[in-house]
Amino acid sequence: MITHPDHELLWLSCAAKRCCSLRTVRPTGGDIWRIATRLHVPPESFLRSIPAEPDADDGVLLAPTSQPVHLALARRATKGRQAACVFLMHIREEVARCGLGELRPLPCQAFPGRDACGTLRIREDHGCTCRSWNLAELDRPAVAALLAQEAAERARDRQLVHLWNEQVKSDEGSKYSLADFCGYLLYAYTAQMAEATAGGTA
């Protein structure tokens, strides 16, 4: 028997999934690692780079003087339809579903919740046109736990990005691709996961 938490049911029952067309989803390094290893796909098959916001402290450098970038889920456009997340399955016009199931990135799972300095809020940019969300509809402890996990993974990503950027800046002529950075990220996560498992059994 497959059961869904209530707020996930609400989310599943929205047919159009506008949030998956309109929003820019930035997965965490952990999300990227989970998707790539479970689906056996290279991260560059589902990611694109977007310019990091000017005040971001976790933008990735691909060359010593390049504009820092962030990783976001790639989009796919088909004839006569607005671009949408590569993982969105288009069942029929105005009916779509996420193809990742429980593997979907933490920000998607926590949607439409967001963390406002430790308080759970509804995102302002949720993109829904026919329903408004209210906090009472969310499984608040579960969403708060997802947001906490997301914050912890982003803190770890920030450290990994700093190490990477130092390396890039130390060599004036260096030039890397998105795939190079993804390779580094996967390598680092695989090492950390192995360590965590070893630490857990020791």
Add this chain to the structure above:
Amino acid sequence: MSECIGACLACEGRCCSVYIVPLTGFDVWRIVQAQRLAPELFIQREPEDYPTPAGFLLRPGGPTFAIALRHQYDRRNERPCIFLLQLREGIQRCGIYAHRPLACQTYPMQLQLAGVVPRADMLCPTGSWMGIGERPDEWRERLVQQDSEWERYALVVQAWNTAVRTRPADAGYVLDQYLAYLVAAYDTLNALTNQPLATPLDATFAALANAWTKID
């Protein structure tokens, strides 16, 4: 796409674009549960070339049909499965992997007297399934489950057909009605697995089929 042992890594998902994937009622029920999708959105009917025990009627004395997964509505030329994800760089993956139909879970293997062997007509690139010898038990388990699901499905279909046959000759049903019956029948079966059987199964199906075939 079938077993996750990396065999499909180098393949562009040929089996997911070429075949018409046949479904049992259990496959339908599981996808409906997991995706909260109305069955008629992802299912099409296929006339049977010759009647089988799992072929259902839509009118008394009419032809029999099977059900199959639809293809993507907006990519008609390539005809990929409705659930196939197209990632970048030509990579494709199943978007309902955990709940994909039994036919997909067992492809490209079949059960023979000699044991589990790849189908002679498989579409997989040469060498994909070199590692098959390592996990024959898992394949066998799925292939056996597939067989027993087809048997169970045939019983559910026969209850429906019996009810349809008792209706006036001009009574016709649409696919949506049959699918609604299917989901209700498997809901009932699922509930029954948790309790001892009060009424015989045949009677339960017959009651359900009659309930649904009265909706005109």
